Amino acid sequence: MTIPVTIDKVDVTLGPNHVLKQVCLDVKAGEFVTLLGASGSGKSTLLNVIAGLQKVDTGHVLFNGENVEKRAPQDRNVGVVFQSYALFPHMTIGDNVSFPLLAAKRPVKERKAVAAEMLELVQLGGMADRMPASLSGGQRQRVALARAIASNPGVLLLDEPMAALDKQLREHMQVEIKRIQERVGITTIAVTHDQTEAFTMSDRVAIMHQGCFVQIDAPQELYRKPVNEYVAKFLGEANLFGTADGVLLGQPGTQGSQGTAVIRPEDLQPLHDGETARVSIEATVSLVSFQGERYRVEARAADGTTVISTMPSNSDMSRLAVGSLMEFGCRQPERMHVIVPQDSSAVVVEEPVAA
Ligand SMILES: Nc1ncnc2c1ncn2[C@@H]1O[C@H](COP(=O)(O)OP(=O)(O)OP(=O)(O)O)[C@@H](O)[C@H]1O
Numbered sequence: 477m478t479i480p481v482t483i484d485k486v487d488v489t490l491g492p493n494h495v496l497k498q499v500c501l502d503v504k505a506g507e508f509v510t511l512l513g514a515s516g517s518g519k520s521t522l523l524n525v526i527a528g529l530q531k532v533d534t535g536h537v538l539f540n541g542e543n544v545e546k547r548a549p550q551d552r553n554v555g556v557v558f559q560s561y562a563l564f565p566h567m568t569i570g571d572n573v574s575f576p577l578l579a580a581k582r583p584v585k586e587r588k589a590v591a592a593e594m595l596e597l598v599q600l601g602g603m604a605d606r607m608p609a610s611l612s613g614g615q616r617q618r619v620a621l622a623r624a625i626a627s628n629p630g631v632l633l634l635d636e637p638m639a640a641l642d643k644q645l646r647e648h649m650q651v652e653i654k655r656i657q658e659r660v661g662i663t664t665i666a667v668t669h670d671q672t673e674a675f676t677m678s679d680r681v682a683i684m685h686q687g688c689f690v691q692i693d694a695p696q697e698l699y700r701k702p703v704n705e706y707v708a709k710f711l712g713e714a715n716l717f718g719t720a721d722g723v724l725l726g727q728p729g730t731q732g733s734q735g736t737a738v739i740r741p742e743d744l745q746p747l748h749d750g751e752t753a754r755v756s757i758e759a760t761v762s763l764v765s766f767q768g769e770r771y772r773v774e775a776r777a778a779d780g781t782t783v784i785s786t787m788p789s790n791s792d793m794s795r796l797a798v799g800s801l802m803e804f805g806c807r808q809p810e811r812m813h814v815i816v817p818q819d820s821s822a823v824v825v826e827e828p829v830a831a
Pocket residue numbers: 490491492493495513514515516517518519520521522669
């Protein structure tokens with residue numbers, strides 16, 4: 477059964493630290509939501525609150541509308557995968573996976589059938605008799621996932637499950653976990669500090685900062701329409717320009733009468749000779765780096781503003797030697813987004829005026 481989860485004004489103080497501050501979050505049944513934030517922002521504490529491993533000072537946690545505060549972790553019907561997979565080394569893979577059913581005193585035949593089904597799901601079919609030590613890190617992580625969902629829990633919690641894997645395996649497992657989650661349809665809440673991981677797996681991402689949610693949105697919305705400069709800078713590189721009356725002021729981080737314009741590096745391109753754009757800025761190229769699938773160009777405007785532009789690696793870079801003075805422009809002004817200072821909400825400028 478897949479269920480909705482509600483976090484309602486949860487407050488937690490640990491020692492001198494006010495770790496969670498009136499946190500609210502609604503996760504729909506079957507939805508995949510990732511808590512993303514810098515180290516110490518409170519992600520793991522919130523996950524522990526949901527798992528029942530951390531008590532709240534005030535506020536509530538509701539599963540399917542029912543308050544679960546008084547339920548012990550083992551009675552919450554939650555599957556958890558931690559960074560350390562914590563498999564039992566003396567048990568076979570099959571017994572590891574079916575352990576929750578052993579604890580629930582289910583018959584041997586059912587345990588074997590569930591273990592086989594779950595191992596099939598995580599693409600380890602036929603490996604039930606192997607021991608954990610004979611598996612790779614990625615395979616062990618799949619076993620941990622199979623065990624977490626073996627008892628058909630209402631909620632799956634993933635606490636940095638990929639942190640111990642190398643980059644390539646991590647990228648592969650992100651897609652795998654998403655595939656399995658969609659197939660099982662289980663409500664899933666994950667924790668990570670890796671933006672790509674959060675974006676790849678999640679329906680929505682909740683950005684945490686100092687014990688609060690700053691923005692909760694679909695990945696594309698977060699990237700395109702950050703509500704403030706913190707979110708804009710946290711999610712990849714961003715050109716931030718002050719604006720006044722629709723004109724870029726060219727001061728990073730300064731707020732003009734209209735707020736701060738956010739232009740992602742892929743939307744700020746060197747213009748061709750004679751080409752004009754509604755929004756542009758002149759800057760001298762200071763650094764060109766080849767990054768595989770793209771080039772990254774750094775340039776400096778006369779007032780010291782740093783301009784960052786990225787372009788596909790098949791682009792003609794002959795004009796972009798270090799020291800060249802270039803006009804960088806946003807060819808699609810609708811890709812420029814303005815953060816409005818007054819209410820920390822954001823709007824997209826429909827008709828930006830030329831610089
Ligand atoms: N038992 C504790 N006593 C006092 N402070 C604590 C305790 N546990 C955690 N904290 C503090 O609470 C804050 C949030 O910690 P938490 O582990 O939830 O953050 P996080 O976002 O998961 O960080 P990380 O990504 O490093 O795991 C940190 O400032 C941490 O130092």
